[in-house]
Amino acid sequence: MSHLIEVAFKGNRKEFFLWEADEPPRVKAPVIVDADRGEDLGHVHALGGLAEKRSRGAAHGLGDAAPSKKVRRVASTDDVRRHREVREQDEDARRKAMERVKANELLMKISDAEWQWDRKKLTFYFTAEKRVDFRNLVRELAAMFRTRIELKQIGVRDEAKRLDGIGRCGRQYCSSSWLPELRPVNLGVAKDQRLSLNPSQISGACGRLMCCLRYEHEFYVQQRKRFPKEGKLVRTTRGDEKVIANDIFRERVTLRGGDGETRVIPLAELRGELETGGIGPLVMHSTVEEAEAVDQRGEIEEDIELTQVIDGIAEDENGHASTNGGRDSEDSTTLTESADAATEARKPHRRRGRRGGRRNRAGRERGDTGDGGPSSSSGA
Numbered sequence: 001m002s003h004l005i006e007v008a009f010k011g012n013r014k015e016f017f018l019w020e021a022d023e024p025p026r027v028k029a030p031v032i033v034d035a036d037r038g039e040d041l042g043h044v045h046a047l048g049g050l051a052e053k054r055s056r057g058a059a060h061g062l063g064d065a066a067p068s069k070k071v072r073r074v075a076s077t078d079d080v081r082r083h084r085e086v087r088e089q090d091e092d093a094r095r096k097a098m099e100r101v102k103a104n105e106l107l108m109k110i111s112d113a114e115w116q117w118d119r120k121k122l123t124f125y126f127t128a129e130k131r132v133d134f135r136n137l138v139r140e141l142a143a144m145f146r147t148r149i150e151l152k153q154i155g156v157r158d159e160a161k162r163l164d165g166i167g168r169c170g171r172q173y174c175s176s177s178w179l180p181e182l183r184p185v186n187l188g189v190a191k192d193q194r195l196s197l198n199p200s201q202i203s204g205a206c207g208r209l210m211c212c213l214r215y216e217h218e219f220y221v222q223q224r225k226r227f228p229k230e231g232k233l234v235r236t237t238r239g240d241e242k243v244i245a246n247d248i249f250r251e252r253v254t255l256r257g258g259d260g261e262t263r264v265i266p267l268a269e270l271r272g273e274l275e276t277g278g279i280g281p282l283v284m285h286s287t288v289e290e291a292e293a294v295d296q297r298g299e300i301e302e303d304i305e306l307t308q309v310i311d312g313i314a315e316d317e318n319g320h321a322s323t324n325g326g327r328d329s330e331d332s333t334t335l336t337e338s339a340d341a342a343t344e345a346r347k348p349h350r351r352r353g354r355r356g357g358r359r360n361r362a363g364r365e366r367g368d369t370g371d372g373g374p375s376s377s378s379g380a
Contacts, residue, residue: 005071006051007033007042010087010114011125011162012176014045016055016067024048030075030083037148038120041075041083059181079117086115093145097124100140108132111159121148127159157182160206167204174211185209189217192224223248227267237273 003019017033025031029044046054055061075083094113101108108128115122122145126132134151141149154162161175161182175182190202190213204210227246228234234241234255241255244262251267265273 003047004051004055004067005031005044006046006054007031007071008045009040009042010090011112012164013162014058014060015042015069016051016060016062017069017071018067019047019071025071025074030080032072032075032079032117034069034072035116035118036121038116038118039072041079041117054180057180083117086117086119090115093122094124096144097137097141100137100144104134104137104140106132106134106137108134111154112162119147121150123150123152125152125154125159125162127156128153155182156206156208157211160204165205167210169212173205179211182211183214185211185213189213192217193220220248227253234270236270 001022003024005017005019005024006014007017008014015033019025024047025044027044027047030041031044032039032041034040056063090113093115094110097110097113101110107130108126110124110126112125113122114125122141124141132153138149138151157175160173164176165173167173171177185208187197187209190197190209193213193216195202195213202209202213224246227248228243230243230246232243234243236255238257241257244254244256246253252264253267253270254262254264255270256262
């Protein structure tokens with residue numbers, strides 16, 4: 001009967017193998033597995049149902065496909081001793097590789113080296129900001145170590161995962177201990193949680209934003225949907241008030257009224273106050289500027305409708321199609337006068353341009369002022 005086994009190697013590198021014997025080895029047992037053109041030694045990390053679940057969900061998993069490599073046998077005491085000796089030579093190999101990197105003036109950093117258990121392959125892990133031509137370096141390393149050389153470029157997060165360490169929380173790096181996939185973290189996650197944007201406070205040992213910033217991000221997003229946005233105007237029983245701050249943990253909202261008075265009210269009480277007053281939804285306008293823009297759009301729509309009514313009256317007086325349902329000219333005159341009065345009443349409330357808008361524009365085009373006198377230019 002075949003068993004799926006997950007084996008861990010140096011630097012938190014894990015792969016899945018197939019065990020064809022009846023009794024699978026115990027967890028953390030050293031085993032000899034198939035490797036690239038040889039054999040390697042690792043320790044059992046998971047088996048059985050847990051290994052199948054991790055194979056479907058982990059980043060290094062195989063999904064529903066079967067592994068192509070097999071576990072050959074359980075490692076003996078001599079195999080473990082030999083493996084320990086090989087691991088002691090990794091740091092020496094890394095230092096020698098760094099010397100050759102400096103000699104070739106390559107912009108790359110050798111972060112780790114890993115000998116294969118049978119010493120048939122030596123893998124170097126490096127980081128670089130740009131693409132590096134290391135063909136000459138590979139030839140020099142192959143001549144130096146007399147084995148097959150492999151160079152793998154990794155990111156700074158993967159480097160921290162391989163080297164391992166203790167985070168600012170006092171625990172082992174999540175990427176090295178349990179995090180299955182290193183997902184990118186952007187600055188918007190920190191902004192949504194109202195965290196300090198100081199890089200030294202929200203960055204990990206790798207120099208990137210900490211992976212743990214994503215853990216509670218969904219909670220913040222869902223909670224803020226229940227609150228009115230900060231800076232918006234809400235209409236309560238006290239009138240229009242502006243949302244100053246939201247406390248999503250205590251579920252309280254800070255409001256400021258038009259008289260400058262500030263009050264803190266629970267979210268449930270605020271919703272109940274709105275429902276009791278029969279005012280309607282929480283948020284009407286996001287800012288004062290948006291509210292003014294909405295009012296201005298309403299004025300424009302009213303002016304358009306008023307213009308249509310006046311045009312319809314003019315057509316009726318000229319003998320064209322009537323728009324007042326057959327009313328006499330006296331009604332039309334009355335409607336025209338009321339429309340003109342409404343238009344004149346709205347003129348002072350319209351926004352003026354930097355130079356007075358449309359005021360006296362027609363008079364200036366004719367070369368005279370609004371009172372009929374000659375135009376004059378100031379010396380300013």
